[in-house]
Amino acid sequence: MVGSASRLVGHRLPLLLGALLVAAILVNAAQFRAVDAAAGPGEKAVYTGETADLAVMAYRECDWCRDRYAIHIALAAIAPGSRVIVAPSDPYLLPSPYDSGADATEEATVRLLTFGRAGEVDWLDGDGWAQDPDAPRLVAGVDPVPFIAASGPGGQKGAPWAIAVDPDRPVPGRPANPDHFLGRALAGGEFRDPAGEPGEFVLLRWYSPRYDHCYATGFCYSYQDLLLETTLLADRLRGAL
């Protein structure tokens, strides 16, 4: 009986194996659309996005990317090629809260250089600050609110953020609500072909929570990431940088 079965299979082996492959192909084909239907936009096999602009993709299609990179993309749209100084917010609280370890500082530097298109990134260890006994707390000395050109609510992977610029810096398409700046800038190609001139900014932790952007769980960031153009600082503080 085994011999008969073997002979039966042997004669029909080409058909059997071919049929198996054809069946597998048909299953693949039948499931193709179902797999895509269950997938998000970035996971579909066949999906036409609205753009191939990486910054737009990061901002509009990827929540985590928007949380992480929005401040940097905005910097590149406003002032590409800038020098960014990472400094302690308080001269007496060292180091900068962004200097929380080698991994964090490296990651912050890479984001500023790539998405932020910074010309250079300098990390201050705060010595300059500490040598000035009268140096006021930075954020108490300058109120950045009137100078904020762009801002964002942050999210799961990043705090709310703001970019404050010199009043003489032209910011094309600057909306009344700085939260809307980045969306408009990306739509207008400001990231891809920025018109802004390089400047000098300091990255600070600004302890001004955005209570309008708390999570449903009640969690609120107690600060915002602030990029402040150094021309807004008092000369003494600017010199310390």
Add this chain to the structure above:
Amino acid sequence: MIAEVVSVLAVLGGGCAAARAAGIRGWVLPALGLVAGVSIQLAVGLIQVVTPLPTSPALTLAVTFTAPVVWWLGRWRRGHDVRVSPPPAALLLGLVAVTVALLHHANLAKWHTDSFMYLMSGQLIADGRYASDVSTYLLTARTLGVPLLHAPAHLGGGYFLTSIHALLAAATLAIVTWLFRRGLAHPAAPAVLATFAVLGGLLLLTNNRFVFSAFYLNGHLLVAVLVLVIAGSGWLLARGRFAADTPPAALMALQVLAIPALVISRPEAAMLAVLALLPTWLAGKVSARHRMVTVATLGVANLVWQGFVAWIHLAREAPVPLTAVGSLALGILLVAAIPLLRRPLPARLLLVSEAGLWLALLAFVAARGPANLVESLYATGVNLFLGEGRWGLSVAILTAFVLGCLVLSRVPHLSYLRFPVTAFVPLGFLLAYLRDIPYRVGFGDSLSRMFMHVVPLAVLYVTAAMAAAVAARSPDAAPAPAAETAARPAPDRAPPVLPTQRTRSRPRSPVPIKDQRSRLEID
């Protein structure tokens, strides 16, 4: 768009020049040329990154194109038959340019959060800041291959080349088909081979994740085609049967070129390269020199890249990660093993290696507990068989086919294709222990995405095994033509004379199935 067209044509042109100079010709030249070109691009980029040379993509492309063309010109002037017919070449370049332009505007790119990290690395390379500013995380986790592949996009103000992965997908399809046709040297009824070749191509083309990978900004498809070329070239070399359009020197060149590109494309790629190359190191028909060159290339490429990784960590006063230390040790071991490859390694080493991987996995389970494996198995099962990894049933079916062929097929030479596929399974779960993080349910899970590394090779293995089984029973089967066996490297030891070799000149008569099967046994 212009920058992308120029970049792709430079890589393709350089690769085709190299492949043609090595002796490849025919319809497969563009596909193998693209893979060769990418391999050269990544090797050149690696040298730029680890040395004080500028890392400008313009320099990378210039060398990638010029060096092979100079080689091709030299061979042409010395009278070798490396001519290229201008009309088909021009047509090909035009077709590729149009394809690149269409894809550039089609907005088909797919991404994952890792994609952005790869592309940030690419920008650092393009800006000449890689060595000074790359984070240690990007260096070890995202490596160099994908960033180098996309760095030329910055010449046009972009972050990634929109067309390169789609072109690599097309090349993968072509290479699977070509390897199938070349490797099954038993010339059964042509209709049988043609049918299975088409079915194999369709099996790959209808795979949702394969199509996804054609537009996915990641390195899985790149790794897959490099593994395919390394394992497939080794298969053809070991079989000792070459067609006039694929001389052994060309296969050796393709295999060697692909190795450094693979090493820098994934953190675990060196181990994958060992799996893909191990059958080559066992093959008596592969020349000793080639065996030693491949192990030397893998060892040196590994030492160069991991040495750079270690140097960056030390320069930043950061601890060198255990993975880099392990890879450096592997590189040293490989270089030290070069003299051992003067003779082919024992054939049983395949079985021992695969068993060894499973034993190593069990050792980790014993040492660190089963939680990682249990969690990883569960997640992988859900991803591959219950749709969470977006594979549908394709991997489940392919797994069944592989297991079926493994059990039922008695064609030894197919182990060259089978071994990297089946050995990948214990390696994958070992990696979970090495990184100390189990796999997870979802599309973004590493192992679920990593299975793409062996899918094209698995499709080739399955269709080759099935076609070989059918061909062995075909009443139309005839001996291989003498011309195909002409260009064979001198074996290190005389191969055993098989009964069929003595009877090759006699007219064929119907032979029982058992004897037909023995004609396919090479080693």
